[in-house]
Amino acid sequence: MGTEFSKRAKGAEVKAAAWLGRHPGAVLSPAAVVGSGLELGWTATGGVLGGAAVGLGAWYRAHPDTFDRFAAPRVRAFRRRWVSYIGPRWRNALIACDLYTTHRKTGELRVPRLMRVQSFSPSVDTLYVKLHPGQHLRQFEARLPELTEALKVERIALERVKPRVIALIVERREPFDEVIDAPDLVFDTDAVDPKDLYVGETEYGGDFRISMRGQHLFVAGATGSGKNSIVNAILRGLAPMIRDGAVRLWVCDPKQLEFAALADTIAYRYAASNHECAALIEDFVAEMQTTQRGLAEQRKRTITPSPQTPLNLLILDELGALLAYGDSGTARDIKRNLALVGSQGRATGNAMIGLVQEPTKDTVPVRDLFTTRICLRVTSAAHVDMVLGENARLRGALADEIPNDPATAGIGFVIRQRSRVPMRIRAAYVDDREIDELVGFVRDGWRGAELRVVA
Numbered sequence: 001m002g003t004e005f006s007k008r009a010k011g012a013e014v015k016a017a018a019w020l021g022r023h024p025g026a027v028l029s030p031a032a033v034v035g036s037g038l039e040l041g042w043t044a045t046g047g048v049l050g051g052a053a054v055g056l057g058a059w060y061r062a063h064p065d066t067f068d069r070f071a072a073p074r075v076r077a078f079r080r081r082w083v084s085y086i087g088p089r090w091r092n093a094l095i096a097c098d099l100y101t102t103h104r105k106t107g108e109l110r111v112p113r114l115m116r117v118q119s120f121s122p123s124v125d126t127l128y129v130k131l132h133p134g135q136h137l138r139q140f141e142a143r144l145p146e147l148t149e150a151l152k153v154e155r156i157a158l159e160r161v162k163p164r165v166i167a168l169i170v171e172r173r174e175p176f177d178e179v180i181d182a183p184d185l186v187f188d189t190d191a192v193d194p195k196d197l198y199v200g201e202t203e204y205g206g207d208f209r210i211s212m213r214g215q216h217l218f219v220a221g222a223t224g225s226g227k228n229s230i231v232n233a234i235l236r237g238l239a240p241m242i243r244d245g246a247v248r249l250w251v252c253d254p255k256q257l258e259f260a261a262l263a264d265t266i267a268y269r270y271a272a273s274n275h276e277c278a279a280l281i282e283d284f285v286a287e288m289q290t291t292q293r294g295l296a297e298q299r300k301r302t303i304t305p306s307p308q309t310p311l312n313l314l315i316l317d318e319l320g321a322l323l324a325y326g327d328s329g330t331a332r333d334i335k336r337n338l339a340l341v342g343s344q345g346r347a348t349g350n351a352m353i354g355l356v357q358e359p360t361k362d363t364v365p366v367r368d369l370f371t372t373r374i375c376l377r378v379t380s381a382a383h384v385d386m387v388l389g390e391n392a393r394l395r396g397a398l399a400d401e402i403p404n405d406p407a408t409a410g411i412g413f414v415i416r417q418r419s420r421v422p423m424r425i426r427a428a429y430v431d432d433r434e435i436d437e438l439v440g441f442v443r444d445g446w447r448g449a450e451l452r453v454v455a
């Protein structure tokens, strides 16, 4: 005998009770207000509510950092839950896209329930959805274009969370629709802070800045994703220090293409073949160890970048190629040396920037040596967590969904240091003319070329 199905649907009052059980706040909040009004008086209750609103407003104005970290995601998620994805809208969208099941006997439409909305950033929401028996992630995959239109959003990606629960990662809009100008060259070394270099903008409308002092930067991105613009923006920021010898560039460029302009001009050292690169890295480490000994003799903990004690910046294009394709002895030496730089370079002013096209099993172990990681457009969903860490994609880092189009080059994700949630960024674009300008500036100082220099 099969299971018996009743022809009667569940009672409305039962459904209402279940809904209230799942949304206790919907009853408790008004009840608390009414209770407080009756008990303490309406004026006092109004005062408390008004005070709370003013307090929230003051927090928003006075401490943007902590507000964005703690309050904004909750406030945003609440608003989205009850405005953008409110019951009837959600239900109609899913029914329109055929993403429901029908009860065999009663004919009742069963729409997957929206369990929870998270909104870690202004442009992306994560919706946790409970599937009904008989449904699968694949059905959602097949109807994704329709669902994207029905919910009126830019893009949706899917993840399976656990049995019968999937997550829809909804990108509501593209915050970056314009190319961001390259940073201006600054004339004075004193005006440069290597701990605070402008690289581009964040989706919050602020500057995206990173430190190259005691930090190591890892940038992953498929070909054409704009990896170089990040490096070039950093170099423009450091220009006067490079000119004065307070920053030295050690460049490994196996493609002999991306950084060729720096080769005989402003790079302190430049290497192309795997063997040359390995030797360059060896020298970089040897110099780091000399600095280390010098610091120990002088009983100092860290250097102050200057022409006497420069900040040494190791730029590794195609890190994957260096680690994977070279003969295994060379690759092993490189790995060992990078680990030394990663662990000891902080005090000695030795920093590195590693660029990879595709995170692979060879690059993932060294990834942890890098303190700042950026994931630009990648070709597979699996790459995102490999670069940014577990659950980064689920929390909205849809780097694999960035279109392969020069119009979106330079867009990617970083994990925010304090809150650990992904943030969408766009790097400024440094074109060939601006690279030449940088090279001219460093080589000839301000006298040489006609420069666009900000004093």
Ligand SMILES: Nc1ncnc2c1ncn2[C@@H]1O[C@H](COP(=O)(O)OP(=O)(O)OP(=O)(O)O)[C@@H](O)[C@H]1O
Pocket (backbone or CB within 6 Å): 179, 180, 221, 222, 223, 224, 225, 226, 227, 228, 229, 258, 357, 406, 407, 408, 409, 410, 411, 426, 427, 428, 429, 430
């Ligand atoms: N930050 C940016 N903003 C806007 N457009 C950009 C940006 N960076 C690159 N582009 C555009 O994308 C194109 C490809 O960029 P680029 O070749 O620098 O990418 P890449 O990731 O460094 O590639 P590869 O892996 O081949 O070295 C550029 O020619 C430019 O038109």
